[in-house]
Amino acid sequence: MSAPPLLLRLARSRPLALGLLAFAAGAFAADDPIRLPPDTLAQVGAIDTLLAGNYDGTAPLAGLTRYGDFGVGTFDRIDGEMVVLDGVIYQVLGTGAVMRADLAGSTPFAAVCHFQGKALPGELRAIDFAALQRTIDMAYPGENVPLALRVDGRFALVRTRSVPAQQRPYRVLAEVTRTQVEFEAKDVTGTLLGFRLPAFVKGLNSPGYHLHFLSADRSFGGHVLDFEIAAGSAQVQVLSNLFVALPVGKPGPAGDRTGEPPQAGSFQP
Numbered sequence: 001m002s003a004p005p006l007l008l009r010l011a012r013s014r015p016l017a018l019g020l021l022a023f024a025a026g027a028f029a030a031d032d033p034i035r036l037p038p039d040t041l042a043q044v045g046a047i048d049t050l051l052a053g054n055y056d057g058t059a060p061l062a063g064l065t066r067y068g069d070f071g072v073g074t075f076d077r078i079d080g081e082m083v084v085l086d087g088v089i090y091q092v093l094g095t096g097a098v099m100r101a102d103l104a105g106s107t108p109f110a111a112v113c114h115f116q117g118k119a120l121p122g123e124l125r126a127i128d129f130a131a132l133q134r135t136i137d138m139a140y141p142g143e144n145v146p147l148a149l150r151v152d153g154r155f156a157l158v159r160t161r162s163v164p165a166q167q168r169p170y171r172v173l174a175e176v177t178r179t180q181v182e183f184e185a186k187d188v189t190g191t192l193l194g195f196r197l198p199a200f201v202k203g204l205n206s207p208g209y210h211l212h213f214l215s216a217d218r219s220f221g222g223h224v225l226d227f228e229i230a231a232g233s234a235q236v237q238v239l240s241n242l243f244v245a246l247p248v249g250k251p252g253p254a255g256d257r258t259g260e261p262p263q264a265g266s267f268q269p
């Protein structure tokens with residue numbers, strides 16, 4: 001006698017299950033975002049599935065800035081480098097052109113936070129990427145202290161790269177970044193921003209430093225390869241929470257002949 005109601009419930013549950021699969025990054029898609037605690041790194045996707053060539057966007061860009069006004073990432077089909085600065089999503093295309101991202105688009109991988117940095121005492125003068133890392137590592141010792149980092153200043157040199165949008169069938173990221181396009185700007189004012197993350201995020205995000213750049217006039221930027229700060233100041237925020245919209249059902253790295261998957265730090269988006 002209870003059979004008909006049971007069948008009815010199953011029939012009703014089917015469309016809901018399909019809906020959940022279609023919106024894997026549901027939290028970022030929802031109109032009503034989840035309230036996250038302060039100092040949360042909120043991210044879409046996992047680096048290992050991106051490395052494996054899963055470049056289709058899974059979360060709408062329109063939802064991203066609800067979870068952070070600051071961060072880095074990439075776009076659907078890895079169509080350029082993402083810079084999220086002061087609540088605006090910028091897209092550095094494979095041509096080097098910078099534009100405001102179309103919020104109707106999506107992302108397979110992005111990491112953002114609501115940036116509330118603490119000023120690093122003193123001015124940064126004549127230091128390159130390696131020296132900046134030593135400076136920050138001394139100020140915030142301990143390999144397991146996740147940080148958001150912002151440096152504003154004048155740069156004698158900034159070298160960046162971006163990648164053009166990919167076509168199916170997608171190649172793995174290690175192959176795509178071999179054909180990356182590099183750019184260089186001299187005597188440029190702008191902002192470096194990104195994260196220093198611990199080794200234990202491996203698989204989900206990139207351990208170590210991952211910085212992007214955007215010039216003050218919004219005409220130059222990208223994934224940072226190297227730089228020389230002429231004069232600048234840094235702000236740092238310690239991150240204590242991680243919120244991840246998981247890439248449900250996406251295949252991970254196949255591994256090379258030794259069975260070792262590619263290392264995230266070598267191939268950052």
Ligand SMILES: [Zn+2]
Nearest residue numbers: 072223268269
């Ligand atoms: Zn990057």
